[in-house]
Each structure stands twice: as C-alpha cells, then as structure tokens.
Amino acid sequence: MKKLLLVALSLGATATATVSMAATMNTDPEQSSQQLRDYFKAKYPTINIADYKNGAYIFSADKMSQWEAAEEFPPYLDAIDAGEALYEKDKATFDKCFGSDITKVRVKFPRFNDKTNQVETLEGQINKCRTDAGLKAYKWKKGPIAQVSAYYAYNARGQKINVKINSEGAKKAFLAGQNFYVQPRGQFNLSCAKCHTYNAGRKARSNILSANLGHTTHFPVYRAKWKHLGTLEYRYTGCNKNMRAKPFKVQSTTYKNLEFFEAYMDNGLEINGPGYRE
Amino acid sequence: MLKSKTKQLLTALAFSTAIMASPMAANAADKGMSSVEAGKKIAFSKKKGNCLACHAMQGGAMAGNIGPALIAMKLRFPDKQKLVDKVWGKLDLQVPNSMMPPFGRNEVLTDADINKIVDFIYTL
Numbered sequence: 001m002k003k004l005l006l007v008a009l010s011l012g013a014t015a016t017a018t019v020s021m022a023a024t025m026n027t028d029p030e031q032s033s034q035q036l037r038d039y040f041k042a043k044y045p046t047i048n049i050a051d052y053k054n055g056a057y058i059f060s061a062d063k064m065s066q067w068e069a070a071e072e073f074p075p076y077l078d079a080i081d082a083g084e085a086l087y088e089k090d091k092a093t094f095d096k097c098f099g100s101d102i103t104k105v106r107v108k109f110p111r112f113n114d115k116t117n118q119v120e121t122l123e124g125q126i127n128k129c130r131t132d133a134g135l136k137a138y139k140w141k142k143g144p145i146a147q148v149s150a151y152y153a154y155n156a157r158g159q160k161i162n163v164k165i166n167s168e169g170a171k172k173a174f175l176a177g178q179n180f181y182v183q184p185r186g187q188f189n190l191s192c193a194k195c196h197t198y199n200a201g202r203k204a205r206s207n208i209l210s211a212n213l214g215h216t217t218h219f220p221v222y223r224a225k226w227k228h229l230g231t232l233e234y235r236y237t238g239c240n241k242n243m244r245a246k247p248f249k250v251q252s253t254t255y256k257n258l259e260f261f262e263a264y265m266d267n268g269l270e271i272n273g274p275g276y277r278e
Numbered sequence: 279m280l281k282s283k284t285k286q287l288l289t290a291l292a293f294s295t296a297i298m299a300s301p302m303a304a305n306a307a308d309k310g311m312s313s314v315e316a317g318k319k320i321a322f323s324k325k326k327g328n329c330l331a332c333h334a335m336q337g338g339a340m341a342g343n344i345g346p347a348l349i350a351m352k353l354r355f356p357d358k359q360k361l362v363d364k365v366w367g368k369l370d371l372q373v374p375n376s377m378m379p380p381f382g383r384n385e386v387l388t389d390a391d392i393n394k395i396v397d398f399i400y401t402l
Contacts (some may be wrong), residue, residue, distance in 0.1 A: 187384050195377070198377075202344045
C-alpha cells in the first residue's frame with residue numbers, strides 16, 4: 001500500500017513538474033520552436049525529433065507495429081486516386097494557380113500573404129483557385145477537398161515542412177495561433193497544450209495523446225473512426241468538441257492561425273501525408 | 279434492549295445526515311443504491327465523471343494515466359471537505375496547467391453528484 005501511494009504521489013508530481021512551459025511561451029517564433037524541441041528531448045530522450053511525424057504511435061511499440069502493418073496497404077490509396085482524377089479533370093485551372101509540378105505544391109503551405117494579411121492554407125487556396133476560375137468550390141472538411149489535398153501531399157512525400165515567417169503580420173498570425181493553443185477553454189477548462197504538449201505520450205483512457213510536434217506532417221488523415229479522409233482543420237473541430245468548447249469554422253482566421261502555428265513548429269519534419277490514424 | 283435502541287437511533291441519525299448531505303440522493307441515484315455505489319457509477323460513466331479517462335481506480339478498466347492513481351484518498355485527504363473542494367475545482371486547490379477539470383465550478387457535475395463521487399473515492 002505504501003509503495004502504491006508513493007507511485008501515485010510521484011505521478012502526481014510529474015504531472016505538475018512539467019507544466020512550466022505556458023508561462024515561458026515565447027514571443028519569438030524561432031525560440032518557441034527550439035523550446036518545444038528541447039522540451040520533448042528532455043521528456044523523451046530516446047525519441048528522435050524526426051520521428052514525431054508518426055504521431056502517437058512513437059510512444060508504443062505495440063501500436064507502432066500495428067500502424068506500420070496498416071500503412072503497408074493503407075485504406076487511403078483509393079482517395080489518392082480519386083484526388084488524381086479530380087486534379088486531372090481541372091488540371092489547367094490548378095496548374096495556373098500552383099504550377100504544373102505537382103511535387104512542389106504541398107510544401108508551399110501554409111503561408112502568410114502580406115497583401116491580404118491572412119494565412120493561406122492548401123485547402124483554402126484549392127477552393128479559392130476554383131472559385132476564381134468560375135468552378136464550384138468543394139465542400140470543406142472531407143471528400144474532394146481532402147482528396148485533392150492528399151494527392152498533392154502524396155506527391156510531396158519526403159520533402160520537409162518549411163513554413164516561413166518574414167513579416168510582422170506573419171509573426172502576429174503565429175502568435176495568435178500559439179495563444180489559442182495554450183489558452184484553456186470549454187467546460188473542462190482544457191487547452192490543446194494540456195493534452196498535446198504537457199501530457200503527450202500519456203493515455204486518456206486507452207488513447208495515447210500525440211505530441212503537437214508532428215501534428216501537420218501527415219494530413220489529410222484517413223481515420224479508421226471516420227472511414228474517410230479528413231483535413232487538419234476538421235480534426236481541430238473534433239478536439240474542440242471533446243473539450244466541450246464550441247468549435248470554430250474550418251478556414252476561419254482562428255483555425256488558419258492555429259494551423260500556421262502548428263505547421264511552423266513542424267519545420268524540418270518530413271511530409272508523410274496522407275496518413276492513417278486509428 | 280438499550281443496545282438495540284441506540285443502534286436504531288444511530289442508524290436513523292446516519293440516514294438523515296446522509297439525506298441532508300445530499301438531498302438529491304433519492305431521485306438521482308438508482309433505487310436502493312448507496313451513495314458509494316452511486317458515486318462509483320458516476321465516476322466510471324463516460325458521459326458524467328469519466329474519471330477513468332485520466333485516473334487509474336480500483337475496479338475500473340482501461341484507465342488513462344494523465345492524473346495520479348486514486349488510491350489511499352483518506353491518507354491523502356484527511357479532511358474530506360478538501361477532497362470535495364478539489365474535485366469541485368476550488369481555485370486555491372488548482373494545480374497550474376493541470377488537466378483536472380473543475381467539475382463543480384464549471385458545472386460539469388452537480389454538487390450532489392460530486393458528494394457521491396467523493397463518498398466513493400474515499401473508500402479507495
């Protein structure tokens with residue numbers, strides 16, 4: 001009994017010892033990024049930073065081998081084919097917006113547009129490209145939008161995330177995203193950071209919590225739970241609901257800033273989308 | 279004779295204090311369930327307490343490990359009211375950046391439910 005109590009107490013203590021990050025959250029993006037890497041290096045010294053692209057699976061050898069097996073014949077292959085067909089259909093339009101080298105598109109996003117003073121995401125620009133050319137916008141969240149995005153991601157596999165912050169506006173968008181990330185909200189008083197930074201690697205029931213480092217590398221994602229591909233911002237709405245907080249609209253300024261922040265933190269990690277998740 | 283009378287009196291007292299402590303007990307809990315049993319049900323329910331999402335607790339399957347295991351609660355909280363306040367989410371008992379939801383303060387659970395949960399975890 002005494003031993004059990006000690007274990008319980010020390011677990012409680014680690015839960016409280018690892019929480020100093022939000023207080024020291026930086027106003028310099030580069031420093032924030034370095035700090036996050038240092039934090040995860042200290043928390044999980046045996047895990048390479050590059051491996052964070054594989055999400056929660058890096059924390060469990062069992063789940064990792066199940067996932068690797070699933071990725072050998074992944075359920076998203078049909079969706080990539082569907083994305084290719086959609087791309088071919090409106091190739092002239094897409095190529096005019098993004099260039100005809102399909103391997104060079106995914107890596108440009110998300111980016112900050114100083115003229116509109118807004119973050120541009122791949123999905124947002126796919127639809128803008130369509131409506132500018134008089135085509136119908138795809139529905140957000142899943143279906144064609146995720147399939148075309150997955151097609152571009154698939155063709156960019158192996159390249160590294162490279163989000164640039166070169167202006168005050170871009171920095172502001174990053175900081176707004178960072179702020180959203182650490183701010184508790186909703187009935188449970190949770191923040192993204194509580195789950196995906198301070199408790200990354202721990203279990204909520206039997207779900208292992210992924211680290212935010214690596215969140216954007218493999219999107220859009222085919223989730224077994226959804227049985228289809230979904231975009232990153234669609235995933236955000238799910239997590240906001242789990243926090244019993246009102247989700248924002250996908251491609252709202254709030255979520256675009258959050259995506260910009262999350263993607264900047266992933267700089268240097270390999271693009272491995274689309275990915276498969278439980 | 280005297281002995282059994284005292285016993286009766288004591289039971290009556292215990293009964294009425296239980297009612298007073300949680301006036302909702304009669305309608306909220308399933309019929310005939312003790313406060314401890316009702317508390318266990320709420321604590322383990324995914325829709326209500328969902329304490330197992332984060333805490334290992336005796337008798338609960340597939341617990342998470344975000345928070346400390348809930349054991350030896352009497353030792354940890356000799357003052358039972360402090361345990362109620364902790365689960366309720368009193369500000370001076372909050373750990374910065376903790377995932378522990380303020381169940382009473384944010385109206386996730388009623389005070390009656392929190393009292394029952396505490397009756398239950400006080401047995402752990």
